[in-house]
Amino acid sequence: MSSNQPTDESSRYPDVVIEGHEYDGIKEYDNPMPGWWLWIFYATIAWSVFYIAALGMGWIDDYDAQLERGKDRIAEKQAAYAAAMADEDAVEVDEEYLADLLDDDDALATGESVYRTRCASCHGAQGGGGIGSAFDDDEWEHGADLMSQYAVVRDGVLSAGMPAHDSMMSDDEMAAVVAFINTL
Amino acid sequence: MTERQSTDAAGKIPDGMERIQYDDHTTRLFVFATVFWGIVGMAVGVVIALQLVWPTANELGRYFTFGRLRPLHTNAVIFAFAGNAIFAAVHYSTQRLVKARMYSDLLSKIHFWGWQAIIVAAAITLPLGLTQTKEYAELEWPIAIAIAVIWIVFAVNFFMTLKHRREKHLYVALWFYIASIVTVAVLHVVNNLVIPVGWFESYSIFSGVHDAMIQWWYGHNAVAFVLTTPFLGLMYYFLPKAANRPIFSYKLSIAHFWSLVFIYIWAGPHHLHYTSLPEWAATLGMVFSVMLWMPSWGGMINGLFTLRGAWDKVRSQPELKFFVAGITFYGMATFEGPMMSIKVVNSLSHFTDWTIAHVHSAALGWNGFMTFGMIYWLLPKLWKTELWSKALANAHFWLATVGILLYIVAMYSAGITQGLMWRAFDDAGNLMYPDFMETVTAILPMYWVRLVGGSLYLVATFFAVINLYMTIRKAKQEERDLSDPVALVPIPTWRDDYADETDGSVESDDTAEEEPAQQRYDDLLFALQDKLKDGWHRLLEGWPLVFTTLTVIAILIGSVVEIVPMFTMKSTVPEIESVEPYTPLELEGRDIYIEEGCHVCHSQMVRPMVSEIERYGDYSKPGEDVYEHPFLWGSKRTGPDLARVGGKYNHAWHAQHFLDPPSTAPGSIMPAYPWLFEDELDLSRTARKMSALQTLGVPYTDEEIEYAEDLALQQAAQVASELGEQAPQFAGLETKNIIALIAYMQRLGTDIENEVE
Numbered sequence: 041m042s043s044n045q046p047t048d049e050s051s052r053y054p055d056v057v058i059e060g061h062e063y064d065g066i067k068e069y070d071n072p073m074p075g076w077w078l079w080i081f082y083a084t085i086a087w088s089v090f091y092i093a094a095l096g097m098g099w100i101d102d103y104d105a106q107l108e109r110g111k112d113r114i115a116e117k118q119a120a121y122a123a124a125m126a127d128e129d130a131v132e133v134d135e136e137y138l139a140d141l142l143d144d145d146d147a148l149a150t151g152e153s154v155y156r157t158r159c160a161s162c163h164g165a166q167g168g169g170g171i172g173s174a175f176d177d178d179e180w181e182h183g184a185d186l187m188s189q190y191a192v193v194r195d196g197v198l199s200a201g202m203p204a205h206d207s208m209m210s211d212d213e214m215a216a217v218v219a220f221i222n223t224l
Numbered sequence: 225m226t227e228r229q230s231t232d233a234a235g236k237i238p239d240g241m242e243r244i245q246y247d248d249h250t251t252r253l254f255v256f257a258t259v260f261w262g263i264v265g266m267a268v269g270v271v272i273a274l275q276l277v278w279p280t281a282n283e284l285g286r287y288f289t290f291g292r293l294r295p296l297h298t299n300a301v302i303f304a305f306a307g308n309a310i311f312a313a314v315h316y317s318t319q320r321l322v323k324a325r326m327y328s329d330l331l332s333k334i335h336f337w338g339w340q341a342i343i344v345a346a347a348i349t350l351p352l353g354l355t356q357t358k359e360y361a362e363l364e365w366p367i368a369i370a371i372a373v374i375w376i377v378f379a380v381n382f383f384m385t386l387k388h389r390r391e392k393h394l395y396v397a398l399w400f401y402i403a404s405i406v407t408v409a410v411l412h413v414v415n416n417l418v419i420p421v422g423w424f425e426s427y428s429i430f431s432g433v434h435d436a437m438i439q440w441w442y443g444h445n446a447v448a449f450v451l452t453t454p455f456l457g458l459m460y461y462f463l464p465k466a467a468n469r470p471i472f473s474y475k476l477s478i479a480h481f482w483s484l485v486f487i488y489i490w491a492g493p494h495h496l497h498y499t500s501l502p503e504w505a506a507t508l509g510m511v512f513s514v515m516l517w518m519p520s521w522g523g524m525i526n527g528l529f530t531l532r533g534a535w536d537k538v539r540s541q542p543e544l545k546f547f548v549a550g551i552t553f554y555g556m557a558t559f560e561g562p563m564m565s566i567k568v569v570n571s572l573s574h575f576t577d578w579t580i581a582h583v584h585s586a587a588l589g590w591n592g593f594m595t596f597g598m599i600y601w602l603l604p605k606l607w608k609t610e611l612w613s614k615a616l617a618n619a620h621f622w623l624a625t626v627g628i629l630l631y632i633v634a635m636y637s638a639g640i641t642q643g644l645m646w647r648a649f650d651d652a653g654n655l656m657y658p659d660f661m662e663t664v665t666a667i668l669p670m671y672w673v674r675l676v677g678g679s680l681y682l683v684a685t686f687f688a689v690i691n692l693y694m695t696i697r698k699a700k701q702e703e704r705d706l707s708d709p710v711a712l713v714p715i716p717t718w719r720d721d722y723a724d725e726t727d728g729s730v731e732s733d734d735t736a737e738e739e740p741a742q743q744r745y746d747d748l749l750f751a752l753q754d755k756l757k758d759g760w761h762r763l764l765e766g767w768p769l770v771f772t773t774l775t776v777i778a779i780l781i782g783s784v785v786e787i788v789p790m791f792t793m794k795s796t797v798p799e800i801e802s803v804e805p806y807t808p809l810e811l812e813g814r815d816i817y818i819e820e821g822c823h824v825c826h827s828q829m830v831r832p833m834v835s836e837i838e839r840y841g842d843y844s845k846p847g848e849d850v851y852e853h854p855f856l857w858g859s860k861r862t863g864p865d866l867a868r869v870g871g872k873y874n875h876a877w878h879a880q881h882f883l884d885p886p887s888t889a890p891g892s893i894m895p896a897y898p899w900l901f902e903d904e905l906d907l908s909r910t911a912r913k914m915s916a917l918q919t920l921g922v923p924y925t926d927e928e929i930e931y932a933e934d935l936a937l938q939q940a941a942q943v944a945s946e947l948g949e950q951a952p953q954f955a956g957l958e959t960k961n962i963i964a965l966i967a968y969m970q971r972l973g974t975d976i977e978n979e980v981e
Contacts, residue, residue: 064465118652162888201873
C-alpha cells in the first residue's frame with residue numbers, strides 16, 4: 041500500500057453531495073458502496089451457484105438421501121439398543137410376568153398414572169368406559185387373558201379406534217397399565 | 225420551495241416559480257386510520273395470544289375462536305395498519321418529491337374510503353368464517369375484486385401524479401413505491417384466481433402443489449412488496465428529512481433497489497421446504513433468499529449511515545429513535561430470513577413459533593417503528609404545531625421495545641424448544657415425545673411471556689393515540705390553519721409539453737425552428753450524450769414509464785422461471801391412481817374445516833423426515849393433493865399434523881374431541897366446537913360446489929353431481945350410525961355438521977393406503 045492511500049473513515053466515504061440531486065431538501069452523497077457489502081453479496085451469489093451444482097452432483101444430500109440417512113441413523117440406534125438390551129436380562133413380558141404385577145404396588149402406581157394421562161379420556165376415570173370399552177366389568181372383548189390385553193394396548197384395535205401404544209410407552213408402562221386396569 | 229401557510233402566500237410569486245397546494249387532508253385521514261386499525265389489529269393479536277394460553281377465551285362465541293380471529297389479526301396489521309401507514313407515507317412524500325399535488329382529489333377520496341370499507345368487510349367476513357384460506361389472501365372474491373379496484377385507483381392517482389411532476393428525476397423513495405404498486409397488483413390478481421360457488425364462497429382454480437407454489441410466491445412477496453419496499457421508500461424520505469442529513473450513497477440506492485426487486489420475487493418457495501413442492505423450486509427459493517441478504521442490508525446501511533454525524537439528534541428526537549430501532553430490527557429480520565430459508569435450518573424452524581418470532585420482530589420492530597417514527601415526525605407538520613409530549617413518545621418507544629424483546633425472545637425459545645422436541649429420539653430409537661401434547665405444554669410458559677410482551681406493545685401504542693389526540697387538541701386551541709399548505713415550486717423548464725399548459729409563459733428552447741434532418745440527427749446524438757453524462761440510471765429516473773416497465777420485467781423473470789415449469793412438467797405431480805375426489809359429504813366437511821379455520825393451527829403436510837414419518841405416518845406425496853382446491857398444507861403446527869389422521873381414531877373419539885378437546889387430549893388448548901353438534905348440515909350448495917370443481921378438472925361424474933345430496937345423506941346416515949354404536953350419547957346426529965367433519969377427518973391421508981405398488 042502506498043502512503044497516499046486514504047486510511048481514515050472520512051476519506052473512504054468522502055461525502056461529496058451530488059449536484060442536482062435534491063428532492064424536497066433531501067440531498068444525496070456520491071459515496072461508493074461499502075466494499076464488505078459488495079463482497080458478501082458476490083460471495084452469496086458464488087455460494088448459490090456452488091450449492092446448486094453440488095446438489096446436482098450429489099455432493100449434498102437431496103430430500104431422498106437425507107431421509108435414507110435419517111432412517112439408517114435411527115435403525116442403527118435401535119439395533120444398538122437391542123444389542124445392549126440383549127446383554128442384560130431383558131424382561132420378557134408374558135402371562136406370568138403380568139400376573140405377578142397384579143400384586144406389585146409400584147407397578148400398579150405406575151399403571152395408574154399412565155392410565156390417567158393416556159387411557160382415562162376414552163375409557164373413563166374409573167374404567168367405566170365411554171368412547172372405549174369399560175374395564176369395571178368382567179367382559180373382555182378382545183380376550184380375557186392378560187397377554188391378550190397387553191396385545192391390545194401394544195398394537196391397538198384400529199377398527200375400534202384404539203391406537204397402538206408401542207411407540208408411545210415403554211414395555212414396562214404397557215405392562216403396568218394392563219395390571220392396573222384389572223384392579224378396576 | 226418552502227411551504228408556507230396559505231395566508232401568507234398571497235405575496236408576489238417570483239419569476240420562474242409557481243404556487244401549488246399539497247393535499248394534506250388525505251394524509252391526515254390515513255394517519256388516523258393507521259393508528260385506529262393499528263390498535264384494532266394489535267388488540268386482536270393480544271386476544272388470540274390469550275386464547276392460546278387460556279382456551280376458555282375462545283368461548284367469546286363461535287365467531288371469535290382462534291381459527292377465525294388469527295386471519296383477522298394478520299390482515300388487520302398488514303393491510304389495515306401497515307397499509308394505511310404506507311398510503312400516508314406515499315401521499316405525503318410523493319407530492320413533495322415530485323412537487324405536484326396528488327393528481328385527483330376524487331381518486332384520493334375513493335382510495336381512502338374504499339380501503340377502509342374493504343377493511344370493515346374483512347373484519348365482518350373473517351369472523352363469519354368466509355375465507356379463501358390462503359394466508360394474507362383470505363378475503364373472499366367480492367372483497368378481493370374490491371381490493372383490485374381500489375389498488376388501481378391508487379395506482380392511477382400515483383402514476384398520474386408522476387406524469388404531472390415538476391421534478392424531472394424520481395427520488396429513490398419513489399422507485400420503491402413504484403415497485404410496490406405494480407408488484408402487489410400482479411401478485412394479488414394471480415393468487416385470487418378462484419371459481420365462485422356463492423357470494424362469499426369459492427375454490428382456488430389451482431390445486432395442491434400448484435396452489436401452494438402460487439400462494440407462497442404471493443405470500444412471501446406480500447412481505448416483500450407490502451412490508452418491505454414501501455417501508456424502504458418511507459425510510460428514504462422521512463429519515464433524511466428528520467435527521468436533516470444527505471442520503472449516504474446514491475450508488476448503493478441503485479444497486480440495492482434493483483437487486484432487491486429482482487431477487488425478492490424468487491424467494492417464495494422457501495416457505496415450502498420438505499413439502500411436496502419439487503425440490504428444485506425449493507432450492508431456487510433458498511439460494512435466492514441467501515442472495516437477498518445484502519440487497520436487503522443495502523437499505524439498512526443507507527439508513528443507518530445516513531445518520532452519521534447526526535447521532536446526537538437521536539437523543540432529542542423520538543422519531544429518530546423509532547427509525548434507528550426500526551432499521552436495526554429490519555437488519556436483524558433480513559439476516560434471519562435468509563438463514564431460516566436454508567433447508568437444514570428450516571427443517572427445525574418450519575411449523576414452529578420461530579416463524580412467529582421472526583415475523584413479529586419484523587412487523588413490530590420494522591413496520592411498527594417506522595410507522596410510529598413517521599407519525600411522530602408528521603404530527604407537527606400536519607397539524608402545524610409542536611408534538612404534545614416528547615416524553616410520552618419516548619415512553620412509547622421504550623415500552624414498545626421491551627414488549628418486542630419479551631415477545632420475540634419467548635417465541636424463539638418456544639419455537640426452538642418445540643422443534644427440537646418434535647424430532648428428538650430416545651436411546652431405543654423411539655420418539656422421545658410421542659405425545660404431541662407434551663410439546664405444547666412445554667412451551668405454554670413462553671406463550672404467557674408472549675402475551676405480556678404483546679400487551680406492552682399495545683399499551684405503548686395507546687401512548688401514540690394520546691399524543692395524536694392531544695396534539696390535535698393543541699392545534700385547535702392554537703387555532704392553526706389546516707387548509708392545504710401552499711408551496712412555491714420552480715416551473716419545470718425540462719418538460720416540452722409544459723409551455724402549452726402554462727399559457728406559454730415559459731418557452732422551451734429546443735423546439736424553436738425547423739432543422740434539416742442531418743442536423744436534427746446530430747442534435748439528438750449530442751442530446752443523448754448529454755443525457756448520459758450522469759449515467760444511464762439518471763436517465764431512467766427521468767422516465768417513469770420506462771422505469772416502471774423495467775421493474776415489472778425484473779419481477780416477472782423470477783415468477784415465470786419458478787411457476788411456469790411447475791405447470792408444464794408432468795414430473796411435478798406423479799399420478800397416484802388410488803387418489804380419488806372427496807365424496808359430497810366429505811367435501812362439505814372440508815368446507816366446515818375451512819370455515820372454522822382448522823388449517824390455521826393444523827398442517828396437512830408430513831415432511832420426508834424420520835421423526836415426522838414416525839409420528840404421523842408416511843410423508844405426503846404431491847399426487848395426493850391433485851383435488852385439493854385450495855391446498856391446506858398450513859404453515860403452523862399449533863396442533864399436530866392431520867395429513868394422515870384418517871382412521872387413527874374412531875368416530876366417537878373425534879366427536880368427543882370436538883365437543884371437549886381436553887377430555888380426549890388432556891392439556892389441549894384447542895377450542896371446543898359445540899355448535900357443530902347443533903348446526904344442521906346444509907347440502908343445498910353441494911351440487912353446485914361439485915360442478916365448480918368439475919370445471920376445474922376434478923373427475924366428478926354428472927350423475928354424482930345430480931345425486932350429490934342423496935349421496936351425502938346416505939354417507940351421513942352410515943357415519944352417524946357407526947358413531948351412535950360406538951358412543952350412544954352421540955346417537956342421532958346424522959343431519960348435523962359434525963358428521964360431515966368427521967367423515968372428512970376419517971378420509972384424510974387414507975387414499976394412498978389403497979395404492980397398488
